[in-house]
Amino acid sequence: MTVENIPNVRTCITPLEEDIKVYEQDRVGEIPDKKFFNKNRKKIDEDVVIVGSGPAGLMAAITAAKQEVPSILLVDENHLFGGQLIKQSHKFFGSEEEKAGTRGIDLAIELMEQVNSFKNIKSMLETTIIGCYNGKNNHKLIAVKRLTKGDQLYEINCKSVIFACGAMENMLAFPGNDLPGVYGAGGVQTLMNVYGVKPGKEVLMIGAGNVGLIVSYQLLQAGVSVNRVVEILPKIGGYNVHAAKLRRCGVPIFTSHSIKEVYGKGKVEGATVVAVNNSFKEIPGTEENVTCDTVCIAVGLTPSIRLLEQIGAKTEYIAEAGGHVAIHDSSMQTTVKGVFVAGDSSGIEEASTAMIEGQLAGISAALLLGYDKEAGKLKKKFRKALDGFRSGPFGLKPKTCKEKIACCWDGGINY
Amino acid sequence: MNEIEKKADIIIIGGGVNGCSLAYQLAKKGKKVVLCERNYICSGATGRCGAGIRQQWSTRENTELSIKSIKIFEKLEKELGQDIGLRQGGYLIIVHNNKDMIQAEKNVKMQKELGLDVSILTPDEILDVVSILDIEGMKAIGATFCPTDGHVDPFKTTHAYAKAAERQGAKLYKFTNVTDIKTKNKRIDCVVTNRGKIKTNIVINAAGAWSKQIAEKLNIKLPNKPFRKEILVTERVKPVFKAMVISFKDGIYFSQQDEGQILGGIPIPNEISGYLTNPTFDFLNHMSKTLTRYSPKLKYVNVIRQWTGYYDVTPDARPILGEVDEIKGFIQCNGFSGHGFMLSPMVTKILTDYITDGKSSDILEKLLIKRFKDKEITHETSVVG
Ligand SMILES: Cc1cc2nc3c(=O)[nH]c(=O)nc-3n(C[C@H](O)[C@H](O)[C@H](O)COP(=O)(O)OP(=O)(O)OC[C@H]3O[C@@H](n4cnc5c(N)ncnc54)[C@H](O)[C@@H]3O)c2cc1C
Numbered sequence: 001m002t003v004e005n006i007p008n009v010r011t012c013i014t015p016l017e018e019d020i021k022v023y024e025q026d027r028v029g030e031i032p033d034k035k036f037f038n039k040n041r042k043k044i045d046e047d048v049v050i051v052g053s054g055p056a057g058l059m060a061a062i063t064a065a066k067q068e069v070p071s072i073l074l075v076d077e078n079h080l081f082g083g084q085l086i087k088q089s090h091k092f093f094g095s096e097e098e099k100a101g102t103r104g105i106d107l108a109i110e111l112m113e114q115v116n117s118f119k120n121i122k123s124m125l126e127t128t129i130i131g132c133y134n135g136k137n138n139h140k141l142i143a144v145k146r147l148t149k150g151d152q153l154y155e156i157n158c159k160s161v162i163f164a165c166g167a168m169e170n171m172l173a174f175p176g177n178d179l180p181g182v183y184g185a186g187g188v189q190t191l192m193n194v195y196g197v198k199p200g201k202e203v204l205m206i207g208a209g210n211v212g213l214i215v216s217y218q219l220l221q222a223g224v225s226v227n228r229v230v231e232i233l234p235k236i237g238g239y240n241v242h243a244a245k246l247r248r249c250g251v252p253i254f255t256s257h258s259i260k261e262v263y264g265k266g267k268v269e270g271a272t273v274v275a276v277n278n279s280f281k282e283i284p285g286t287e288e289n290v291t292c293d294t295v296c297i298a299v300g301l302t303p304s305i306r307l308l309e310q311i312g313a314k315t316e317y318i319a320e321a322g323g324h325v326a327i328h329d330s331s332m333q334t335t336v337k338g339v340f341v342a343g344d345s346s347g348i349e350e351a352s353t354a355m356i357e358g359q360l361a362g363i364s365a366a367l368l369l370g371y372d373k374e375a376g377k378l379k380k381k382f383r384k385a386l387d388g389f390r391s392g393p394f395g396l397k398p399k400t401c402k403e404k405i406a407c408c409w410d411g412g413i414n415y
Numbered sequence: 416m417n418e419i420e421k422k423a424d425i426i427i428i429g430g431g432v433n434g435c436s437l438a439y440q441l442a443k444k445g446k447k448v449v450l451c452e453r454n455y456i457c458s459g460a461t462g463r464c465g466a467g468i469r470q471q472w473s474t475r476e477n478t479e480l481s482i483k484s485i486k487i488f489e490k491l492e493k494e495l496g497q498d499i500g501l502r503q504g505g506y507l508i509i510v511h512n513n514k515d516m517i518q519a520e521k522n523v524k525m526q527k528e529l530g531l532d533v534s535i536l537t538p539d540e541i542l543d544v545v546s547i548l549d550i551e552g553m554k555a556i557g558a559t560f561c562p563t564d565g566h567v568d569p570f571k572t573t574h575a576y577a578k579a580a581e582r583q584g585a586k587l588y589k590f591t592n593v594t595d596i597k598t599k600n601k602r603i604d605c606v607v608t609n610r611g612k613i614k615t616n617i618v619i620n621a622a623g624a625w626s627k628q629i630a631e632k633l634n635i636k637l638p639n640k641p642f643r644k645e646i647l648v649t650e651r652v653k654p655v656f657k658a659m660v661i662s663f664k665d666g667i668y669f670s671q672q673d674e675g676q677i678l679g680g681i682p683i684p685n686e687i688s689g690y691l692t693n694p695t696f697d698f699l700n701h702m703s704k705t706l707t708r709y710s711p712k713l714k715y716v717n718v719i720r721q722w723t724g725y726y727d728v729t730p731d732a733r734p735i736l737g738e739v740d741e742i743k744g745f746i747q748c749n750g751f752s753g754h755g756f757m758l759s760p761m762v763t764k765i766l767t768d769y770i771t772d773g774k775s776s777d778i779l780e781k782l783l784i785k786r787f788k789d790k791e792i793t794h795e796t797s798v799v800g
């Protein structure tokens with residue numbers, strides 16, 4: 001979209017203004033003749049910068065602040081703090097200490113109030129970290145803050161940085177996947193629970209993991225009908241409680257089924273689903289057309305690691321992590337000194353473990369800068385808590401993930 | 416992973432444009448070829464490069480090699496049965512002072528002798544080719560221009576070679592790291608990989624910036640040095656120019672892709688040799704400043720990505736080709752010093768002729784490694800990036 005003669009603007013995150021001129025672009029826009037940025041970039045210095053304010057980032061900030069690190073900056077590109085939490089209207093599972101039983105939305109507010117009570121934490125919303133570079137003793141982050149009148153570019157120098165950038169939703173390749181009406185489950189959740197907008201009238205959900213199940217239920221709560229959930233695996237991946245809730249509402253879950261294509265003129269009008277055999281191959285003749293105006297894809301997440309790669313942290317592909325992840329030690333430090341990772345960025349898991357990893361990263365970053373208030377004891381406690389979560393059948397995947405990460409650790413590279 | 420072959424006529428190390436082109440040509444001549452790539456196809460310099468193709472050089476060999484290479488590029492789509500993204504918008508080489516103009520005139524004279532369509536442009540004529548340039552900002556007194564220079568898609572080309580090679584029966588092994596090479600009686604005997612041993616009498620070292628390490632396994636010292644090179648791409652805007660603009664003095668090169676993004680690079684001052692992978696802020700700064708000096712109109716275009724790759728640089732900035740004296744069957748195809756994409760069609764043809772028919776050529780003789788033992792080497796001066 002072209003906004004005020006500036007091409008290639010992401011209108012979904014651009015603040016509206018009276019009289020603002022928005023045009024659909026014909027493929028590519030003209031070379032802009034106007035600046036989007038304010039003239040001078042601002043430079044700021046910080047001790048610790050935290051990228052991302054999901055449960056991991058919020059806890060990292062709070063923990064570093066408790067260690068009395070003098071200046072901490074918390075940055076998020078969203079217009080609200082909380083990451084995934086702000087759309088999670090359901091009650092959390094997990095341990096009491098990590099606020100199980102609380103709704104995600106309430107937890108975000110609670111943690112943010114804590115953040116605000118610390119004088120040593122500054123926070124910036126609607127600010128995207130677009131680049132990061134590491135120097136000898138510090139790290140440089142480039143940030144863009146969206147403002148109604150032109151954006152502001154920042155150059156942030158810091159001693160330590162914690163990447164808690166969360167994850168990106170996976171897409172599926174099928175004919176018609178670019179039609180309006182095909183969404184990621186996270187996108188649908190944001191529309192409903194953050195903006196109060198219904199995505200459509202009749203939804204086909206792809207994927208019966210926890211995300212697919214929970215979002216289906218929330219769609220029902222919002223008065224949207226869910227035609228069915230299809231799942232390529234022979235069994236449901238999410239927790240039984242969530243699957244049972246859906247079934248009670250009459251939503252069928254088709255295992256060993258997948259989506260073949262989406263059709264419609266200019267928008268989704270229906271989709272073809274198909275049964276698959278043991279090796280996930282479509283079984284001809286089992287195609288069925290489903291009438292729907294929304295297709296919601298909930299087929300997993302991939303850790304966001306681009307910034308970590310740019311700053312030079314070693315990454316590896318680990319299937320149990322959901323993709324490539326930054327290799328880190330038991331203090332959450334990556335192979336680049338002073339660069340930490342926490343939460344879904346270090347392997348897809350849960351809010352509860354993201355919170356603990358955030359605490360571990362926060363305390364380790366503080367310790368690196370020489371702030372130590374019983375840090376050793378706390379670290380032990382956090383590690384033990386993580387081990388607790390990663391035991392039992394549901395903890396097996398993250399446990400394997402973290403074991404593999406540990407195997408890839410061959411000592412940090414000090415630049 | 417599946418079992419790998421136990422024996423091959425020729426083993427190529429490296430799945431960049433040069434390795435894949437060699438695999439195709441040698442397999443086409445009936446050789447049993449195995450290519451080992453430790454990552455994936457295009458993971459080296461090839462998948463990170465500007466992929467400009469030009470014929471305007473200061474040395475005769477490079478000019479000749481590149482003229483013939485472009486002739487091959489022009490027919491490659493038909494030969495490989497796949498689009499390679501060739502676009503001939505010309506190279507505009509900016510000249511900034513009288514001393515450089517004398518060199519440019521000398522180059523153009525030599526290039527014309529070799530049959531190249533190339534001319535010297537006045538500042539006004541520069542703007543006819545690329546209207547958004549700023550003559551004063553560039554401090555330009557003129558330029559040289561060759562309309563048949565241009566750009567090729569490095570991914571499309573290399574994958575087209577790879578597919579064609581496989582159709583000819585070559586085996587391309589990805590994620591296969593060559594860890595050692597063994598000899599018997601000063602002759603190549605086998606290659607050791609993480610997936611097993613392969614017997615062979617011929618090894619081609621097309622491992623790009625890692626060629627030096629490959630040669631070291633046989634106690635052969637290559638003079639090549641790796642240099643990190645950075646490059647960036649902007650968002651897509653309406654296409655307004657087709658030529659690649661370069662300057663030897665400033666080291667900058669940039670062009671606009673058909674899809675609208677502007678792609679270009681520049682060396683950062685005081686860059687040191689080594690396997691540094693991180694992109695730098697200095698580059699971003701230096702490139703944006705120089706680019707907008709050359710074309711202030713681009714001032715408000717957003718950079719969307721920057722990345723790095725390696726130049727495999729030799730003391731005279733020319734490639735090292737052919738067999739080494741010490742070990743029979745050990746053939747070099749490296750040291751491209753930042754222009755190995757555009758030279759690849761001819762270089763790989765020359766090597767194929769040598770390997771299959773024992774045919775040498777003047778050019779091959781001049782680019783053997785033993786030239787570095789001589790006192791005087793002819794330096795290629797027309798280098799950017
Ligand atoms: C439908 C659903 C239900 C779930 N239910 C539960 C549950 O019941 N219990 C549970 O424990 N877990 C649950 N989870 C998982 C949990 O939400 C995540 O594991 C957790 O939010 C991860 O936290 P995080 O801090 O790592 O990342 P996120 O919460 O994803 O936060 C990342 C933040 O980083 C910001 N960011 C990213 N890149 C940049 C950048 N370059 N510059 C600035 N900011 C950036 C993003 O805007 C975002 O706000 C659920 C997830 C989903 C999708």
Ligand SMILES: Cc1cc2nc3c(=O)[nH]c(=O)nc-3n(C[C@H](O)[C@H](O)[C@H](O)COP(=O)(O)OP(=O)(O)OC[C@H]3O[C@@H](n4cnc5c(N)ncnc54)[C@H](O)[C@@H]3O)c2cc1C
Nearest residue numbers: 429431433453459460461464465467593623724755756757
């Ligand atoms: C930023 C940049 C811009 C450039 N611009 C241009 C340009 O405009 N025009 C131009 O002509 N050239 C350009 N070049 C140079 C060009 O990219 C290279 O010269 C060319 O791609 C070299 O191809 P190659 O096949 O020889 O090597 P590479 O593409 O580097 O391939 C070598 C391969 O060997 C593999 N390998 C290494 N060690 C082993 C091992 N032990 N076992 C198995 N495999 C191994 C590597 O993984 C790699 O994939 C540029 C380079 C860079 C970095």
